[in-house]
Amino acid sequence: MSALLELRDLTIRFPTALGESVPVSRVSLRIERGETLALVGESGSGKSLTGLALLGLVPPPGKLDAASQILLDGSDVTRLSGEALRALRGGRIGIVFQDALTSLTPVLTVGDQLREAITAHRKLSARGAREAALALLGEVGLPDPASSYGAYPHELSGGQRQRALIAIALAGQPDLLIADEATTALDVTVQAQVLETLDRLRASRGMAILLITHDLGLVAGRADRVAVMYAGQIVEEASTASLFEAPGHPYTRALFRAIPRLESAVDQLTPIPGGVPLPEEWHAGCRFQPRCSEALDKCATLDPPVVPLAPGASSRCWLPAKGDQ
Amino acid sequence: MSQPLLEVTDLVKRYEAGGPLRRRHPVYALNGVSFAIARGETLGLVGESGSGKSTLGRIVVRLVPASGGSVRFEGQEVFGLEGAPLRALRRRMQMVFQDPYSSLNPRLRAGTAVAEGLEIHRLLPRGEVAGRVAQLFEEVGLDASYVSRYPHELSGGQRQRVGIARALAVDPGFLVCDEPVSALDVSVQAQVLNLLKGLQQRRQLSFLFIAHDLAVVRQLAHRVGVMYFGRIVELASAEVIIQRPRHPYTRALLSAVPQPDPRRQRSRIVLSGEPPKPTAPPPGCPFFSRCFHPSKDSRCTAELPLLRPVGESQVACHYAERSTNSAP
Numbered sequence: 001m002s003a004l005l006e007l008r009d010l011t012i013r014f015p016t017a018l019g020e021s022v023p024v025s026r027v028s029l030r031i032e033r034g035e036t037l038a039l040v041g042e043s044g045s046g047k048s049l050t051g052l053a054l055l056g057l058v059p060p061p062g063k064l065d066a067a068s069q070i071l072l073d074g075s076d077v078t079r080l081s082g083e084a085l086r087a088l089r090g091g092r093i094g095i096v097f098q099d100a101l102t103s104l105t106p107v108l109t110v111g112d113q114l115r116e117a118i119t120a121h122r123k124l125s126a127r128g129a130r131e132a133a134l135a136l137l138g139e140v141g142l143p144d145p146a147s148s149y150g151a152y153p154h155e156l157s158g159g160q161r162q163r164a165l166i167a168i169a170l171a172g173q174p175d176l177l178i179a180d181e182a183t184t185a186l187d188v189t190v191q192a193q194v195l196e197t198l199d200r201l202r203a204s205r206g207m208a209i210l211l212i213t214h215d216l217g218l219v220a221g222r223a224d225r226v227a228v229m230y231a232g233q234i235v236e237e238a239s240t241a242s243l244f245e246a247p248g249h250p251y252t253r254a255l256f257r258a259i260p261r262l263e264s265a266v267d268q269l270t271p272i273p274g275g276v277p278l279p280e281e282w283h284a285g286c287r288f289q290p291r292c293s294e295a296l297d298k299c300a301t302l303d304p305p306v307v308p309l310a311p312g313a314s315s316r317c318w319l320p321a322k323g324d325q
Numbered sequence: 326m327s328q329p330l331l332e333v334t335d336l337v338k339r340y341e342a343g344g345p346l347r348r349r350h351p352v353y354a355l356n357g358v359s360f361a362i363a364r365g366e367t368l369g370l371v372g373e374s375g376s377g378k379s380t381l382g383r384i385v386v387r388l389v390p391a392s393g394g395s396v397r398f399e400g401q402e403v404f405g406l407e408g409a410p411l412r413a414l415r416r417r418m419q420m421v422f423q424d425p426y427s428s429l430n431p432r433l434r435a436g437t438a439v440a441e442g443l444e445i446h447r448l449l450p451r452g453e454v455a456g457r458v459a460q461l462f463e464e465v466g467l468d469a470s471y472v473s474r475y476p477h478e479l480s481g482g483q484r485q486r487v488g489i490a491r492a493l494a495v496d497p498g499f500l501v502c503d504e505p506v507s508a509l510d511v512s513v514q515a516q517v518l519n520l521l522k523g524l525q526q527r528r529q530l531s532f533l534f535i536a537h538d539l540a541v542v543r544q545l546a547h548r549v550g551v552m553y554f555g556r557i558v559e560l561a562s563a564e565v566i567i568q569r570p571r572h573p574y575t576r577a578l579l580s581a582v583p584q585p586d587p588r589r590q591r592s593r594i595v596l597s598g599e600p601p602k603p604t605a606p607p608p609g610c611p612f613f614s615r616c617f618h619p620s621k622d623s624r625c626t627a628e629l630p631l632l633r634p635v636g637e638s639q640v641a642c643h644y645a646e647r648s649t650n651s652a653p
Contacts, residue, residue, distance in 0.1 A: 042510040042511060042512060043510055143598075143599070157599055157600070158374075159599070160599070187373035187374055187537065188373075188537065188538075188578060188581040188582055188583070189373065189574075189577050189578055189581045189596050189615075190373075191581065191583075192580075192581040192593065192594075192595050192596070193595055193596060193597070196595045214510070214511065215511075215583050216511070216583075216585045217540075217582070217583030217584045217585045218583040219585075220583070220584065220585055220586060221593075244585060244586070254512070255511060255512060256585055258511055258512050258514065258515040259511060259515075259540075259584075259585055260514070260515070260518065260538070260540040260541050260543065260544045261540060261543075261584065261586075262539060262540045262543055262567055262579065262582055262584055263567070263586075268519050268522070269515035269518055269519060269544065270515065271512065271513070271514075271515035271516035271519060272512035272513075272515070272516075273516075275480040275481075275482055275483075275510070275512075275513055276510055276512065276513075291512075
């Protein structure tokens with residue numbers, strides 16, 4: 001059976017004054033029905049752009065490469081337009097962004113905005129749409145759906161607004177929900193509440209989630225699989241358990257050493273030297289090589305291969321996999 | 326114990342509500358906050374947005390006026406200082422801001438920004454400023470060639486280093502760091518945390534280190550204060566806060582910190598309910614609406630719990646002695 005969603009060689013190019021920038025290069029991913037895939041990366045890694053591409057929302061003048069394929073249930077959605085594209089956006093695939101205050105319009109009530117999303121995808125009477133909206137507000141865990149329905153965004157707390165956004169993203173009954181840093185702006189205890197709700201919705205609706213985040217810590221115990229992006233490429237893909245157990249790529253390993261831990265007040269964290277390179281600074285060879293403590297001579301000049309580590313797990317690196325050594 | 330470097334007593338920050346007739350209640354950003362910081366010590370403050378932690382930092386360095394209470398620095402009352410004594414105070418305490426993008430003047434070269442403090446306080450003859458700036462750049466791990474760069478030509482981590490050099494220029498004894506790494510990428514965060522830690526040891530600095538991330542605070546703080554709704558609800562050594570938290574909010578906060586360790590996830594406490602609105606503060610415990618403590622009862626809604634010693638900690642919970650172990 002085909003995956004719910006499959007990305008094949010997704011490449012996004014932007015023409016710039018200095019030539020061309022390729023912030024996402026040949027990204028391939030599979031998302032199965034009902035699973036949570038985390039796409040983890042730092043700023044500028046291309047993770048958000050990848051998410052936007054799934055909905056045909058790459059901002060102009062950015063363009064997908066002709067060879068890029070985005071297969072939803074086996075059929076390519078990269079060339080959809082008009083009605084078919086509208087049915088995809090918010091229909092088969094919903095998205096929740098980071099900042100609920102700018103994602104919602106301040107001049108309409110939550111109920112109005114939610115009803116608009118519902119009637120865009122479903123033929124319902126005014127009363128039917130209202131009932132569906134109230135049901136959704138309850139489903140996403142808003143304590144008092146009726147009062148939230150009539151509230152303006154500024155009258156809700158940050159966590160409540162984010163729940164309202166999730167309700168809107170669910171209005172078209174999507175098979176895939178993209179959560180793009182959807183909980184980043186929230187306080188950690190509220191973040192935990194909202195993530196719990198997302199997972200409950202995934203299970204009850206059989207929906208898949210693409211969890212886009214900069215925070216590797218957030219992924220533990222919440223995603224089935226993880227793909228780590230660095231400088232426009234996927235550098236490692238693995239089940240969450242094995243990624244945390246034995247990270248395969250030097251970048252992933254370095255990230256783990258750089259994350260502050262609660263338990264161990266280690267005297268010094270081990271930072272990754274330098275900073276995340278900009279697309280114009282990417283060179284031939286491995287893009288992490290300038291910061292890599294394990295780099296070999298050839299890493300600076302030759303593109304590393306994608307080496308399978310286990311079924312569904314791979315690392316883009318010249319180093320032999322642990323265990324082969 | 327000798328006299329603390331900084332002593333904050335019963336600090337209050339009240340914002341009068343606007344609107345016609347001022348009929349709405351004032352909002353308390355801080356409501357009776359007290360703590361002390363010893364020389365060479367780092368006190369970490371954690372709390373959610375709106376808990377008052379940034380307001381507190383700004384009041385301490387006299388960027389924002391307080392509505393009540395006192396801040397004593399090296400034994401001297403900070404409120405009410407004007408003119409030369411205030412300028413002298415500002416040489417002794419400095420601030421590192423969260424956002425290195427907006428806290429540096431985009432039209433000043435990095436070296437000029439760092440030199441400003443030296444010039445304002447006339448600390449050095451003009452001819453020696455450039456040499457001192459170069460030293461400061463080296464101390465924060467920036468190549469001397471960066472002095473002529475503009476902020477937009479620097480990465481986030483480099484900008485934060487400039488912000489730190491700028492604070493150090495006047496040779497302060499005390500730094501308020503307000504979320505100094507939360508705008509930075511994970512791979513760069515550790516660089517700046519290590520830098521701050523090294524500076525503290527070399528220069529014998531004291532820090533008030535404010536952050537929302539307990540794991541970050543943990544890296545530098547000797548003691549940690551947990552803020553909720555304008556009050557400190559728990560204050561203890563970093564070790565005790567992490568290992569034996571007593572306030573239910575501290576426990577929830579600890580369990581919610583995203584940590585890359587799947588084993589931690591089993592004991593996750595997920596709160597329900599919403600925090601109270603600042604415009605309608607409850608009469609009792611502000612955490613009541615989200616509290617999962619099995620002993621919580623009508624006393625919590627009627628009577629505000631005050632910070633009091635319990636074991637190795639200070640805790641503002643009526644039932645801090647009782648276990649919260651039947652948590653959901």
